[in-house]
Amino acid sequence: MASSVVAVRRREVLRGIAALCAAAALPAVARRAAAQVVAAEDLTVTASSPFVVGAGQPPSTLVFGTVTIEPGASMTFYSPVQMNCQTLVRQ
Numbered sequence: 001m002a003s004s005v006v007a008v009r010r011r012e013v014l015r016g017i018a019a020l021c022a023a024a025a026l027p028a029v030a031r032r033a034a035a036q037v038v039a040a041e042d043l044t045v046t047a048s049s050p051f052v053v054g055a056g057q058p059p060s061t062l063v064f065g066t067v068t069i070e071p072g073a074s075m076t077f078y079s080p081v082q083m084n085c086q087t088l089v090r091q
Helices: 017-021
Strands: 004-008 036-045 052-053 059-069 073-076 083-089
Touching: none
Parallel strands: 004 036, 036 059, 052 073, 059 083
Antiparallel strands: none
């Protein structure tokens, strides 16, 4: 399968790669790609909306401008992920 690139330009609270792909309205075939690069301006992780990359996801690279982790929030990765951000804010 081909690799895919996703760019999400609006600020959102999103969970996992599937949510990022859905937010960018990617076709289903791109969501199952062999490798993915996902880019978004901002990611806010809250206690009620944790960031989870589920098992069975292809290897992925996540690129964010600012990642904000609010008190009680969690990030869990069950698949290989490389995550990069310009600014990490832990409140």
